[in-house]
Amino acid sequence: MSEVKVGIIGYGYWGPNLTRNFYEIPSASLVAIADSSDDRLKQAASKYPHVTVKHDYRELFELGLDAVVVATPPLTHYRIAKDCLEHNLHVLVEKPITLKSEDAKALVELADSRGLTLMVGHTFVYNSAVRALKNYIDSGELGEIYYLDTARLNLGLFQRDSNVLWDLAPHDISILLYLLGKKPVSISAQGTASVFKGIHDVAYLNMTFPNNVPAYIHVSWLDPCKVRRITVVGSKKMAVYNDIEAEHKIKIYDKGVDAPPPYTDGDFGEFQCSYRSGDITIPNIRFAEPLRQECQHFVDSILNHTVPVSSGTDGLEVVRIIEAAQYSMLNGQTQEVLKW
Amino acid sequence: MSEVKVGIIGYGYWGPNLTRNFYEIPSASLVAIADSSDDRLKQAASKYPHVTVKHDYRELFELGLDAVVVATPPLTHYRIAKDCLEHNLHVLVEKPITLKSEDAKALVELADSRGLTLMVGHTFVYNSAVRALKNYIDSGELGEIYYLDTARLNLGLFQRDSNVLWDLAPHDISILLYLLGKKPVSISAQGTASVFKGIHDVAYLNMTFPNNVPAYIHVSWLDPCKVRRITVVGSKKMAVYNDIEAEHKIKIYDKGVDAPPPYTDGDFGEFQCSYRSGDITIPNIRFAEPLRQECQHFVDSILNHTVPVSSGTDGLEVVRIIEAAQYSMLNGQTQEVLKW
Amino acid sequence: MSEVKVGIIGYGYWGPNLTRNFYEIPSASLVAIADSSDDRLKQAASKYPHVTVKHDYRELFELGLDAVVVATPPLTHYRIAKDCLEHNLHVLVEKPITLKSEDAKALVELADSRGLTLMVGHTFVYNSAVRALKNYIDSGELGEIYYLDTARLNLGLFQRDSNVLWDLAPHDISILLYLLGKKPVSISAQGTASVFKGIHDVAYLNMTFPNNVPAYIHVSWLDPCKVRRITVVGSKKMAVYNDIEAEHKIKIYDKGVDAPPPYTDGDFGEFQCSYRSGDITIPNIRFAEPLRQECQHFVDSILNHTVPVSSGTDGLEVVRIIEAAQYSMLNGQTQEVLKW
Amino acid sequence: MSEVKVGIIGYGYWGPNLTRNFYEIPSASLVAIADSSDDRLKQAASKYPHVTVKHDYRELFELGLDAVVVATPPLTHYRIAKDCLEHNLHVLVEKPITLKSEDAKALVELADSRGLTLMVGHTFVYNSAVRALKNYIDSGELGEIYYLDTARLNLGLFQRDSNVLWDLAPHDISILLYLLGKKPVSISAQGTASVFKGIHDVAYLNMTFPNNVPAYIHVSWLDPCKVRRITVVGSKKMAVYNDIEAEHKIKIYDKGVDAPPPYTDGDFGEFQCSYRSGDITIPNIRFAEPLRQECQHFVDSILNHTVPVSSGTDGLEVVRIIEAAQYSMLNGQTQEVLKW
DSSP states (O other): OOSEEEEEEOOSSSHHHHHHHHHHOTTEEEEEEEOSOHHHHHHHHHHOTTSEEESSGGGGGGTTOSEEEEOSOGGGHHHHHHHHHHTTOEEEEOSSSOSSHHHHHHHHHHHHHHTOOEEEOOGGGGOHHHHHHHHHHHTTTTOSEEEEEEEEEEEOOOOTTOOHHHHHHHHHHHHHHHHHOSOOSEEEEEEEOOSBTTBOOEEEEEEEEGGGEEEEEEEESEEEEEEEEEEEEESSOEEEEETTSSSOOEEEEEEEEEOOOSOOTTOTTOOOOEEEEEEEEEOOOOOOOHHHHHHHHHHHHHHHTOOOTTBHHHHHHHHHHHHHHHHHHHTTTOOEEOOO | OOSEEEEEEOOSSSHHHHHHHHHHOTTEEEEEEEOSOHHHHHHHHHHOTTSEEESSGGGGGGTTOSEEEEOSOHHHHHHHHHHHHHTTOEEEEOSSSOSSHHHHHHHHHHHHHHTOOEEEOOGGGGOHHHHHHHHHHHTTTTOSEEEEEEEEEEEOOOOTTOOHHHHHHHHHHHHHHHHHOSOOSEEEEEEEOOSBTTBOOEEEEEEEEGGGEEEEEEEESEEEEEEEEEEEEESSOEEEEETTSSSOOEEEEEEEEEOOOSOOTTOTTOOOOEEEEEEEEEOOOOOOOHHHHHHHHHHHHHHHTOOOTTBHHHHHHHHHHHHHHHHHHHTTTOOEEOOO | OOSEEEEEEOOSSSHHHHHHHHHHOTTEEEEEEEOSOHHHHHHHHHHOTTSEEESSGGGGGGTTOSEEEEOSOHHHHHHHHHHHHHTTOEEEEOSSSOSSHHHHHHHHHHHHHHTOOEEEOOGGGGOHHHHHHHHHHHTTTTOSEEEEEEEEEEEOOOOTTOOHHHHHHHHHHHHHHHHHOSOOSEEEEEEEOOSBTTBOOEEEEEEEEGGGEEEEEEEESEEEEEEEEEEEEESSOEEEEETTSSSOOEEEEEEEEEOOOSOOTTOTTOOOOEEEEEEEEEOOOOOOOHHHHHHHHHHHHHHHTOOOTTBHHHHHHHHHHHHHHHHHHHTTTOOEEOOO | OOSEEEEEEOOSSSHHHHHHHHHHOTTEEEEEEEOSOHHHHHHHHHHOTTSEEESSGGGGGGTTOSEEEEOSOHHHHHHHHHHHHHTTOEEEEESSSOSSHHHHHHHHHHHHHHTOOEEEEOGGGGOHHHHHHHHHHHTTTTOSEEEEEEEEEEEOOOOTTOOHHHHHHHHHHHHHHHHHTSOOSEEEEEEEOOSBTTBOOEEEEEEEEGGGEEEEEEEESEEEEEEEEEEEEESSOEEEEETTSSSOOEEEEEEEEEOOOSOOTTOTTOOOOEEEEEEEEEOOOOOOOHHHHHHHHHHHHHHHTOOOTTBHHHHHHHHHHHHHHHHHHHTTTOOEEOOO
């Protein structure tokens, strides 16, 4: 196979963006689009006159596709992705991969058993700034990682039957898992349902990663300011990724505190830290559209039989973490320890 | 009495600022300064040649003072303040008033029994921006208060035998108590000791005020950016107080979400919020040095026999809250309910 | 006519944006695209398969079009626009309308004599923020206008045979003419050709409008920071339009200085101004894509036989001003007085 | 002489700052303060009880002083400084050194003939950020200097019988002379008197330095935003010094444009620039109070018999440039060429 024949399922809010990207990728061929809405199908047909459009996604099974992209509402992800895998199609599902971890696990096992690529749309792990941040961590330039703190705030679009955790936290959790290359060992969360009873609009998560590295996540649908920020504090340097900045998204601070030597012979009374406050560097990061990178990566993973960076297993991890966070948030704020 | 004779105890980091203010207040007379350090006494004597300087604060008891200001290390607050009250002096103590709530309670009772003014140096409640913020809340302009969120971050000065909670959180807790005019009903806290074992340098507090109004506090000695921010989210408007801004410290956002009516007859499928995103206003706030306001208020409270805005009882509240937060932070992150 | 049949001439840098907008406007019908480059024609054909594509713009004359959009290099504007007008087509030309004022004048006269709509692509006069700014001026809310100051800076794309004046100043000049509704009475300019001999990359213009209202324009291809700012200082209030801001583009400052009364009887020694420094307001401006507004306005002007807001005459004004500024910049920095 | 005995003449707006610094400098001895106002003398006496205070500055001539600091209104600078030099005192005069260049010249010659130190208070040349900027220029890190652009704007304090040129431009002119180490060869200026007839409140200067390096200065008393910015554009890098920033005052941009080689054999049609857009660096600059540096430098220059960095001659240069700019601004905006 030198070209992947792709079908899009769901042409609502995000589907058109995915469609445009697959349309423009040379090693992919956009064959068909399915959506239950007449209006949206008409829009799709007008923009892509040579592409087949269908009301029922199951009609796509007869078109000789290699892969599908599932961009339908989260509640339907499991059912549709399962159906597609069972029809031997490679699948890219939007985040969150499912709304239950057992469903995500079933999808992962199904894809494995059939040798199919299952990928989840954690777009931020294809973002140049996040990749640069990971390089700073992995290269040791930041030193030992002390902790991470993230915020994703705005006056957000409230959704019935969902909450701010399921809507925004998958971004930050997938970024943290990617940056650290590890799973958390424990999670707790607290939150508030201010506007609508039972729909949490503000949440604070606290995850502990191996070696006692904590990470704090703040997500909100109810903040006057738009904030999308990740702070990584290391023993040598500190990094801030501010996604709101048009150009200067990453700042590296040569700042830190050095502890005194543990045994200062005969001088127990002294407590002298030394503080460093050196230059700040704003690296020039060559930006590429993250969604394009993601779509290209899906195609490449299929063609090269390689595991994607945001695999089904990564999607499963994120769902398990949100499940645990939600449980903690709703049941007395107590701490939850995950046994994976 | 038409003038309050004042002595300063402690001429270290903060003492010189208090001294300068009492020196310049017409209704106060700066009579004496005590400090255990020769160097600092010399500095004080050179700057204020007409003022008596003493090594031992107890020597101030023979100078006919009306009041003292205690600006010594927190560990000594209780002992010195008690001694001064027992010598019938009005007392202004720096924050935190004591390191144990039982000590603070004893001071409050002692002052009450002797009819003396006991005040704590919660400077922010004398800050014009905080006062303006309280006006926005009390006037109803923000509507029902949904929640508050504060952050006070920087590369801070680590202290042996203390932590970031005791150092920074008194500011935010005293502001919240002042803004809401209420005590919290529960508290939990989480934190990290990254650099020095046992000395927490990052902490997140979660307080619940009556009517389920939550407040979140983030304090850090280990952040690359200097942040001092308070966000108040109301049902009608939202306010942000950014103390780092040189001029435009308060922004009022005419933003909000309105829930749909609870029963929308016959149309269960719809979930339509209406969003407001109106003008932002940056009010011009006439700034007065908060410390000057505080010192003047101490003098006025003595002369007028009135209870100060930051009374000993307020100091006690803050200590109780930090004690509870510290307990929560160190014992399994579980939630603490305070019974006052 | 209920629908305008449109052809696009030039599918290079800006043409695709114009094409997309006319494609999406219901009262327009995108019929044909002409470009001399095979590659670009192929791109156009692939994106708009039902649209006729041609190498030579003159082939468009046989397709029954009502109007054309000229988005070719500035050097060709006059020749192509003239040809199209002579073929009885309504014409929208990109800015600058021509490179010589006599050519612009000829186009205006030709369009007038044939009753055709001639419009120039001064996009900023269709920008919501600029329109809001004009409302603040026209309503008198800013008071008497004292002066205006604009800056449009960046590391820009150098062009052979052009300079920063012709590239960037048309934006600011067209905005100023629109805001004030008047023509300047005099102009001077100074500039620098730092990188390439003879190609000015930095320029400062000084225009005087009637009633001695000055306006200063700073344009640069050689600045490390991206700046797009317009300041309007009035006797009552001041306004800043910062186009770089993602959301808060306009700020209204209730600031000013009031002169003392001219005769302060018997007290010649005093000079007391009173300063106002009140609130700052950031109005919420509903944003609509300016280019869409522009394209729709072209179509509406044709259908309704009305003069467009950015008419050929406006294009001519801007060219005359740039000609004068360039003359001033190159000939001893002396001031030029325009006689219109 | 191991200690310089100093008298302060003028204890108004700026005098107290100078007084405090000389009071705290070990190698200086603050002996006396003169001011014509009873109130101000009283304030001085209360703050510095051991210092002699006098109404008439001439009474200071009998106190055995080595040096005086003249911080009186500009109109009196010449007369008082001359009197002090004639009494064999070293003199530090606030900026502008005089209001006429012939007066400044007379002071320089008088000081020279008597072997006295004459220094002008161009504080910014003692500013750490300005010094760092000069290092970047002198080290060649910025490459060849293309141009400089400065802005100093605010809602300023209007003064009768002065204008924004004399009030604000001395800062920028003294910085430019210091940074480049050269005098300008020509000057022109334009300005506006918006609020008070005859008192210019907004001005734009254009200076040309040797090798055709232009510098543009924008000063305003009538702008809603506080701006204090200097941009230096070089062939290799660009630097911005933003004095409003609390901490990050200097940013170095690794940005630039490289011209194509002059002869590209056989390919006249091509015009390919290459653009660099690399990292931005914010150097950590150790800040020292500029006024303290200035006062210490005055004392050191006297003790070591060395010419100060901001000598009387530098003061004279600045006055000559402002005279020329003012002439240009008032007489038809024509360009003035200075013959020094």
